Amino acid sequence: MLLKNLFVVAALAVSAIAAPTEGKRQTSTRKLKWFGINESGAEFGEKNFTGVYGREYIWYDLATVDKFIAQGMNMFRLNFLMERLTPNSLTASFDPLYMGNLTAQVNYITSKGAYAMIQPHNYGRFYGEIITDTAGFKTWWQNVAAKFKDNDLVVFDTNNEYHDMDQTLVFNLNQAAIDGIRAAGAKQIITPEGNSWSGAWTWVSSGNGASLVSLKDPENKLVYQMHQYLDSDGSGSHADCVSTTILSERLKAATQWLKDNKKIGVIGEYAGGNNTQCITALKDGLAYLGQNSDVWMGALWWAAGPWWGDYMYSMEPESGPAWKMVLPEIKGSFFGSAMRFRVYLQQVE
Numbered sequence: 298m299l300l301k302n303l304f305v306v307a308a309l310a311v312s313a314i315a316a317p318t319e320g321k322r323q324t325s326t327r328k329l330k331w332f333g334i335n336e337s338g339a340e341f342g343e344k345n346f347t348g349v350y351g352r353e354y355i356w357y358d359l360a361t362v363d364k365f366i367a368q369g370m371n372m373f374r375l376n377f378l379m380e381r382l383t384p385n386s387l388t389a390s391f392d393p394l395y396m397g398n399l400t401a402q403v404n405y406i407t408s409k410g411a412y413a414m415i416q417p418h419n420y421g422r423f424y425g426e427i428i429t430d431t432a433g434f435k436t437w438w439q440n441v442a443a444k445f446k447d448n449d450l451v452v453f454d455t456n457n458e459y460h461d462m463d464q465t466l467v468f469n470l471n472q473a474a475i476d477g478i479r480a481a482g483a484k485q486i487i488t489p490e491g492n493s494w495s496g497a498w499t500w501v502s503s504g505n506g507a508s509l510v511s512l513k514d515p516e517n518k519l520v521y522q523m524h525q526y527l528d529s530d531g532s533g534s535h536a537d538c539v540s541t542t543i544l545s546e547r548l549k550a551a552t553q554w555l556k557d558n559k560k561i562g563v564i565g566e567y568a569g570g571n572n573t574q575c576i577t578a579l580k581d582g583l584a585y586l587g588q589n590s591d592v593w594m595g596a597l598w599w600a601a602g603p604w605w606g607d608y609m610y611s612m613e614p615e616s617g618p619a620w621k622m623v624l625p626e627i628k629g630s631f632f633g634s635a636m637r638f639r640v641y642l643q644q645v646e
């Protein structure tokens with residue numbers, strides 16, 4: 298029911314981002330609902346709390362948001378750190394300036410009709426310690442969601458890449474986040490993440506699937522977030538990709554899990570280097586997502602942000618290698634045939 302509203306909002310969002318000239322084509326031909334990017338920098342300097350804006354960390358250049366939207370993007374995953382939003386304690390009040398910056402970013406992005414994903418880049422940890430206080434985590438999320446509950450284009454990511462944690466705890470933290478967000482009266486999409494760095498390729502083998510399938514959301518608006526890199530160890534630390542089909546291969550088991558369980562997913566991080574093998578693999582993997590848009594919402598590139606310099610995956614305009622070499626090659630993968638979100642729509646109706 299409420300997802301029906303969501304779908305209407307999404308459709309509005311697509312038309313709202315459309316530039317007058319190219320807009321028609323993009324509106325009618327968006328193949329995946331989300332074509333997005335990670336904005337990274339506000340989580341930098343994670344050894345320095347609270348850290349100084351402009352020295353340890355940086356927020357995002359709003360002019361670049363416009364440039365990504367002009368490329369057809371409609372989803373921005375905003376990295377930040379919990380320790381800077383609520384210093385010292387999960388249940389502490391907000392740092393007004395850090396919250397002010399986060400809110401300004403969200404408001405700007407959503408005013409353009411694009412989605413903004415609120416994403417604590419914390420790996421299930423607070424000041425370096427695994428979070429075990431699920432009640433405190435629920436309160437943290439209830440407080441954050443209360444700030445954004447009236448903005449339909451906000452998406453909540455429970456936490457970036459849980460890893461090396463007890464699987465039951467990962468389940469409980471995700472459920473606590475969902476419960477806190479709903480307790481705040483917020484009805485938007487939530488993206489749970491898994492253990493093992495939320496890898497798509499290990500979603501089933503790691504036990505994430507068997508565990509997280511049981512998450513309960515009264516709004517039925519969970520979009521499982523997985524990450525997938527194309528290098529040999531799947532870490533996203535090499536420019537080389539294993540093969541020209543490695544992305545689609547690494548997505549297969551997770552795709553089947555989504556279908557078998559009538560769930561929806563999103564690739565919240567992916568990237569490959571500036572070379573022919575990677576670009577071919579990226580196109581092949583994105584085509585695979587497009588063929589399975591009944592269960593996949595889209596994909597968000599890792600990464601943009603003002604401080605990445607010549608980082609191999611940087612998509613920051615105008616000089617990021619991926620902005621110059623990769624984006625022109627892959628953006629066509631997000632457009633082309635009519636949208637079909639069959640399972641999604643089933644849940645919608």
Ligand SMILES: *[C@@H]1O[C@H](CO)[C@@H](O)[C@H](O)[C@H]1NC(C)=O
Nearest residue numbers: 342344345346348349352353
């Ligand atoms: C930030 O942390 C690093 C690493 O711990 C340290 O070397 C540096 O002095 C810190 N900077 C400030 C301003 O505290």
Ligand SMILES: *[C@@H]1O[C@H](CO)[C@@H](O)[C@H](O)[C@H]1NC(C)=O
Nearest residue numbers: 350393394395396397398401
């Ligand atoms: C963003 O943070 C900086 C540094 O703390 C602060 O000067 C600025 O006022 C903040 N912006 C907003 C909109 O709160």
Ligand SMILES: *[C@@H]1O[C@H](CO)[C@@H](O)[C@H](O)[C@H]1NC(C)=O
Nearest residue numbers: 571572616617618619621622
């Ligand atoms: C991308 O790779 C090509 C081929 O190796 C190279 O000529 C070009 O300089 C690279 N561009 C960037 C921005 O890294």
Ligand SMILES: CC(=O)N[C@H]1CO[C@H](CO)[C@@H](O)[C@@H]1O
Nearest residue numbers: 337338340341532533534599
């Ligand atoms: C894959 C990748 O580059 N991950 C990076 C994400 O950003 C954090 C800091 O913001 C890095 O520590 C990771 O290596």
